[in-house]
Amino acid sequence: MYQLPPKDRIFAVFGYTVVGIVTYLMTIPIQRLLYKLSGRKWTLLQEGLFVLSMLVISGGIGYLFFKFVLLANDPYAHTFSYFFLQNVIPTVFLILPVMIFLRWMFSDKTVTEIVVTEKEPTIVVKGENKAEVLHLKASELVYMESANNYVKVFYLLEGELKNELFRNKISVLQKEFPFLLKTHRSFLINPTHFLEWKRESSQTILLLKPGVTEIPVSKTFKKALVEKFINPAE
Structure with a gap:
């Protein structure tokens, strides 16, 4: 860099910055x-392979930019091996500690899966x-009680x-919300x-949470309700 004219130095800095950005995008x-291959775990081996690929x-x-853009096919340009050993390796060792620290610091945020x-x-x-x-969620509906020509929704x-x-x-309402169960001719839960x-005494009562609300159960629906709550899979 110090051998280049001032204008070429600015161009070189810009070019190598673009090289760095393109490199990182390609390694994502x-x-x-x-x-994925490691079973969604990130180990030192994966980190080493990632750094090696980078x-x-x-x-x-970087060498393509150096030889064909910066020096425009200069016959005296360095070979790839010389460029890699003298320029790439020292630069990597210069920025690698900072990169590893930042990746370690934000590792929880980079590997955490988003569960939808x-x-x-x-x-x-x-x-x-x-x-x-x-308007309410199905889980927010607790029960319904018939009252003459009205229905009280809890x-x-x-x-x-x-x-x-x-x-x-x-x-x-029973037809509109089939997930509700009838316990009595006047109640849906x-x-x-x-x-x-x-x-x-002779009355069977079903308790609902919250508030431990008592709901009467008629003989007509008792058997089906008992089977429902004793064997929920059915």
């Missing part, structure tokens, strides 16, 4: 391949009146049990909130 697929690629691209989770869909509870609309809002009254029939059974 190599790094990913080594990571060394070879940077040396090759499916967002729970929103359900919409509607009444006969157009203004009666409730749901969770920031962990607290709330309720809204809708002008509708419980049979209509979300099975994910089942807590335990309770026997009270």
Whole structure:
């Protein structure tokens, strides 16, 4: 570099910077391949192979820039071996400690896999009146209770049990939300909130969480409910 005119030095610095960027971009697929082949683990061996690939690629691209761009086919330009030993190796040893330190410092961020989770869909509870609309997640719906021509919907809002009254029939809502289970002609429950059974004289009661809400169970639906909660796989 010190043998070059001032203008050529600026051009050389810019050119070798581009060489460095191109080299790193070319080694990213190599790094990913080594990571997959090692069972998604990054060891000193993978790090060594990555640095070696960077060394070879940077040396090759750097020499092409040196011989065919910077010196424009100068017949007295250094050979590849001389260029590699005198220029590439010293430069690598100069920046390698900094690079290793930075890669070690940010290693948790570079190898951590991003797990994409499916967002729970929103359900919409509607009444006969157009203004009666409730948007919530399926897991937030706890149970429904029929009250004459109305249905009282119990749901969770920031962990607290709330309720809204809708002008509708419980049979209509049962068809709209088939994941709900009927325990009584007036009750539909979300099975994910089942807590335990309770026997009270001749009446069977089902307990829901949160708040340990008691839901009556009629003989008509008892057998199916018992099989559902004792053998959930079925």
